[in-house]
Amino acid sequence: MANILVADDDINIIASLQFLLDDHGFDVQGVTSLEAAKTQLTQHNFDLVMLDMNFHRDTTSGCEGIEFIQQMNKLLADKLPPIIAMTGWATIDIAVSALKAGAKDFVQKPWQDDALINTIQTQIKLAEREQQLELAQDENSQLKQDLYLQHGDLIAESAVMQQLLKQAQSLAKSDMNILITGENGTGKSLLASKIHQFSKRASGPFVSANMGAIVESLFESELFGHVKGAFTDAKQNRAGRFQMAQQGTLFLDEIGNIPLAQQAKLLRVLEEKQFEPVGSSKTQRADVRLVSATNTDLESAIQAGSFRQDLFYRLNTVTLHMPALKARKDDIVPLANYFVAKHSKHYGKNDVCLSECAKAALLAYHWPGNLRELSHCIERALFLSDTSITVESLNLNVTSNLTQQNALTSMPEDSITTQAKLTLDEIEFQAMEQRLKHFAGNVTETAKSLGLSRSGYYRRLAKYEAQ
Numbered sequence: 001m002a003n004i005l006v007a008d009d010d011i012n013i014i015a016s017l018q019f020l021l022d023d024h025g026f027d028v029q030g031v032t033s034l035e036a037a038k039t040q041l042t043q044h045n046f047d048l049v050m051l052d053m054n055f056h057r058d059t060t061s062g063c064e065g066i067e068f069i070q071q072m073n074k075l076l077a078d079k080l081p082p083i084i085a086m087t088g089w090a091t092i093d094i095a096v097s098a099l100k101a102g103a104k105d106f107v108q109k110p111w112q113d114d115a116l117i118n119t120i121q122t123q124i125k126l127a128e129r130e131q132q133l134e135l136a137q138d139e140n141s142q143l144k145q146d147l148y149l150q151h152g153d154l155i156a157e158s159a160v161m162q163q164l165l166k167q168a169q170s171l172a173k174s175d176m177n178i179l180i181t182g183e184n185g186t187g188k189s190l191l192a193s194k195i196h197q198f199s200k201r202a203s204g205p206f207v208s209a210n211m212g213a214i215v216e217s218l219f220e221s222e223l224f225g226h227v228k229g230a231f232t233d234a235k236q237n238r239a240g241r242f243q244m245a246q247q248g249t250l251f252l253d254e255i256g257n258i259p260l261a262q263q264a265k266l267l268r269v270l271e272e273k274q275f276e277p278v279g280s281s282k283t284q285r286a287d288v289r290l291v292s293a294t295n296t297d298l299e300s301a302i303q304a305g306s307f308r309q310d311l312f313y314r315l316n317t318v319t320l321h322m323p324a325l326k327a328r329k330d331d332i333v334p335l336a337n338y339f340v341a342k343h344s345k346h347y348g349k350n351d352v353c354l355s356e357c358a359k360a361a362l363l364a365y366h367w368p369g370n371l372r373e374l375s376h377c378i379e380r381a382l383f384l385s386d387t388s389i390t391v392e393s394l395n396l397n398v399t400s401n402l403t404q405q406n407a408l409t410s411m412p413e414d415s416i417t418t419q420a421k422l423t424l425d426e427i428e429f430q431a432m433e434q435r436l437k438h439f440a441g442n443v444t445e446t447a448k449s450l451g452l453s454r455s456g457y458y459r460r461l462a463k464y465e466a467q
């Protein structure tokens with residue numbers, strides 16, 4: 001039901017509008033002064049304002065109404081609902097000035113009921129459409145980010161992955177919340193996007209948010225959005241992930257990283273299926289299917305008091321575990337071939353293949369960084385290879401930056417030349433990758449040793465992955 005504020009010093013006008021609008025299903029709040037109108041507008045959400053232009057018996061200039069519109073536009077900007085100016089007979093100049101000041105339309109008193117209702121409905125619809133447009137623009141940029149996930153191929157030849165996919169496919173049809181566990185780089189995000197594609201919500205958006213990369217002070221704004229002016233840097237209305245994911249799937253990655261204080265806020269949305277953007281008291285329905293992922297042991301985190309048990313139960317109606325790459329050996333060579341094809345295309349190389357010895361080496365390696373490490377390992381090897389990827393070009397025995405230096409010095413001359421052609425970004429990325437290997441895939445330790453926060457680490461990683 002739409003809420004309408006009627007501001008007029010004549011209580012008869014308020015009463016008759018209340019009567020008429022009530023009859024058409026609107027909720028009406030009446031005020032007889034501009035001060036009261038200002039209080040209402042700053043403290044509550046309205047869908048429309050009907051504003052008289054003169055509030056003192058002896059004034060007919062309309063200046064009071066016009067000044068009020070200008071003042072409210074400055075104060076509330078995008079949060080200001082559409083205003084319809086009410087003018088008396090023969091005051092067309094006032095109506096024009098009101099439109100110039102920011103009113104959306106005007107009606108002349110005495111009004112015709114049908115025309116008035118029509119004007120009100122049109123303005124409310126237009127305002128809604130404007131809001132949806134803003135939301136769609138935010139969604140578009142988010143969807144572009146997620147595109148690579150939506151179209152990513154998923155290689156799963158091992159029995160364990162076949163079984164997991166079958167399970168995911170049947171669970172996807174329900175609307176249950178799903179928790180995906182597994183080490184970093186095992187393909188949790190990719191599985192989440194597949195669950196979305198298998199689900200009834202496939203035609204809706206797939207929106208992801210990395211909880212490890214969100215600064216705590218912006219947590220609510222990121223998830224639930226904010227309205228302009230809600231805090232110092234809130235220059236525009238902004239849709240949060242829950243709004244962007246309406247009728248689709250929201251993927252919360254690194255769920256174990258949500259600070260305790262914020263966990264309560266997420267829990268409330270999951271329990272009540274509704275939320276309010278920061279700075280707004282307008283409640284919105286959360287029509288999303290939640291898939292979350294973690295590489296931490298949430299049950300231990302619950303024991304340690306750093307993760308809420310009630311939130312855990314809300315998130316994991318069902319749990320899917322992504323096995324580490326070393327536990328699905330049958331996938332290693334098909335995945336390596338897939339990455340060779342993918343990166344070859346990117347670098348314009350043709351007909352590069354894995355030597356038999358290289359395949360054996362890939363199978364023997366323990367892959368602490370899982371598929372992400374395999375992908376980067378193949379990409380780097382492609383740089384160094386012409387027709388065949390050899391064991392040497394895979395460079396698999398390196399366990400620290402120091403040994404990486406040694407390995408570099410023992411490389412053939414032309415390989416060093418190729419390394420020397422790497423950009424600073426590529427060198428930095430290699431260093432991050434080596435460090436991750438050194439800490440056996442533990443992101444917290446890796447980030448700490450590089451002097452980065454976890455979120456800083458993920459931001460850099462995301463930058464390379466987008467390249």
Ligand SMILES: Nc1ncnc2c1ncn2[C@@H]1O[C@H](COP(=O)(O)OP(=O)(O)OP(=O)(O)O)[C@@H](O)[C@H]1O
Binds near residue numbers: 152182189191371372
């Ligand atoms: N089965 C698969 N087939 C092909 N590519 C895959 C597969 N699984 C993962 N990948 C690719 O490996 C990389 C890492 O996967 P993804 O980001 O899904 O892992 P993750 O477990 O979510 O990692 P993190 O825990 O670090 O967020 C991505 O580039 C992804 O496209």
